[in-house]
Amino acid sequence: MGLTISLQQLKKTNFDSIQSLNDYLDQISMQVRVALDSCQWEKAEQLLNKILTILPEHLVALSDLAYVKRKSNQLEEAYAISLSVLAIDPNYVKILDSLTTTCYQMKRFEEALHYAKRSIRLKEQEAQQSTHLYSLPTAVPTGLSKEKARNIISYSLFGDSPRYCECAVLNTQLAKQIYPEWTCRFYVDDTVPSMVIQRLKALDAQVFFVDNDKSKNNGLFWRFLVMSDPNVDCFIIRDADSLLSYKEKAAVDDWLQSGKWFHIMRDGIEHSELILAGMWGGYTGVFPHIQEMIQNRLESLQIRGRTVDQVFLREMIYPTVAQSVLIHDSRNLDGKSKAFPEFPLSDIEKIPYFHIGMIDIGALHTSIYIKDKQAKRVRWYLKNEQDETICTYDLDVRSSERVTIPLPYFYSLKIKEEKWHIHTETLEQ
Template sequence: MVDKCLLLLFNNWYHRRYWLWTYLFTGDCFCWILFRRKAFIRNGHCCLWAGLGTVVFPFVLPWIMNRFFSNNYKDALLFESVLIFLCIFFGLLMIPLPIEPSEQRRLRINLQKEAKKQVKKTITNIENENKQTKQSITEHESLCLIIIKIQFYSFEIHFDESKELSLNRKNKFDITEYLNNYPYPLCSERSIKHGYNQKVIAVSSYESDRDNINLTNKVWYYTLEFISEAKYFYPDWRVRIYYHNLNITNDEIYKIENYYKNVDFCSVYNIDILSNITYYMPGRFHRFIPIADRFVDIYMSRDIDSPIFKREVLSVNQWLLSDKIYHIMRDHPLHYDVILAGLWAFKLSKSKTMTNEIVENLFSKTILSSYNSMTGDQDFLKDYVWPFAQNHSMQYDSFHCDLYPLSIPFPISKLSNSQFVGCRRPCRYYQDPPGPCPIKCLLHKNEDTNLC
């Protein structure tokens, strides 16, 4: 078809030797204009060279056949068959393969289609719900909210004015009192619909070249992966994503929340009682905010770039059936910290004294200023959570059972050596494989030490 069009348009020009360069130049311009994105530029060039092959093939093949196979039709037939096979083979190689798993690609496409149809309807419904919620708030609750804000801001001012206040408990403003009286969850208006006694999995999601440039480049992909896994493994838990400095619109948030149903996006800028905590609380700490939420009963802290395995889920289920307050996991030789920031959990309602003490330290600007390093969140847990947790926790440890005598083995073996709890996606062998476990840390003495 391209051949005939060129013949009709250019007539004698088509038979000159410059027709090839005209075709290539026109095709490249066409690809540059219509296929701006990198993924489409490759498709455009595939179409371009396929068309070029269509034009050249009728001229080149007869010349080759007459030149080399004029007296041997069998060799000519064999050559033509091989040539056709090579064309098909290289044509298939030019088809761009997907850069993400098919399941996630289908999910992303479905989300995009659904967004085009429902985004206006969703925004309208949410606006109506917001109006109804505001109308349902009584004057008494509004007045209490104003008083709480004033008291909290007063707490911030007085806390910074003098260190002597921290030495005198009678004069120190206790933030836990205000948080316990705060009438809303420390997340979003959507999360209030789930009521009290929520079981929450909290993660921090933000873009920061300082923390982890690899995570920054894939933070959006990891977020969808984690939500999908949590929905499957923890169907009765809520996922709270505490985010800031994230390239996401409100429309995209509404779309994801309505699609998955098990997730609440929590902008740290929009939690009124906390004001803007980003200027003194690092992003890694934001996932600890639900500890201060009176709507939360059981809390888990996780890393958004670590997948959820059945090995982890079974250990959590064992802990939930026990009387232990804390849940701690260590599944790698480098997991030598007492508590890993993304591998622990807490039954908040079991000990209000512990909870209030942790919350008081968590929202102290003076204390947090000392934990601004890359491992600041784990250092904070070591100093302010571990003293409570070491004798009231169920600890699962594959390598350091000698350092932590109260630790026990995981309930099942790993699927592979690289799929340990807390591994970084995609959890392949070259990513810090843990190696064999000590014999004394095995669940069964005949267990494979590489899959302990």
């Protein structure tokens, strides 16, 4: 969290040198990152205020404080702090993105759209100055391979949360209907339950276990490894917790006919990023050493923020992608995108709040009552109408007798309709 300051400013603090001040800021910033990643909003606010007491115009600290206020549902305060940052630096894209989300949640939609467009414009200008540029092949891309295994829908999957694991299974099922010419691929590690791996393989998905070297990377980056795979011709990269849809398939088909090397989608006011990490695709043969690019990038970072993958794409990938790209954007944030093509309406597009890239569990929530008040860890089973087990996971129980389970929308809907049910057994008291 270092910040260039004058000697006059330094004299107003209790530090004897700029180095000692920056060392202190770095120490606090690491604690802030832990608090943010673990959703400890009150603790994060206390830490950020330590920095702001010393440096009241510290842009990163102010931006993080605005984020904390928004996550704590203190929208007016988040809005005021964000405007104060904008007054200091009108071109600070991090706060423009934050303001976009804050205004959207405050239902100030036109204002949110204004900030989103400003953010995209500034990021475009920065990308145009980038030296991270690869030459594109001279040949025009020819569309999908006739071999299904060479057309890949690429995912990262790690951890044992049904938010990601069950959506991964659902997406593999959906791909057979929506993307019959494509193959789902999951880059995983040993944190994914073995039963989930078996289910994915049974649905003909490719499962790649990351090796020790790759596993040192942030898991969000694993899905990008497909970009350098010589056994792949065409790829699209998606989020494991977002369902595939016919709306996106229509856009992908439009791109494949366009002769462009890459494809980007944006489908909401808050999609104010040049490349959303789970809403783009392309052809292989452009980035031959993606693993090295990722590794070098991560090694250069002192702190890995929550959007580190998208910043990587913006700074390292987009300048090349921009040479030959078709962009579908329902809000036309950059002023030069295409509208989404017509698409068949299915149950997926009828999900409340639907948009491409939507976190599926957000549409409907499921909670269960833990009868055993002494339970510290339970195993829950989701059963269908025939009392067959759909899935089972272990769950740590804290103080609450009722816990929320992050299930896909269609699962939660079946439970709400009393067609499916959940029962638990105690593993540990």
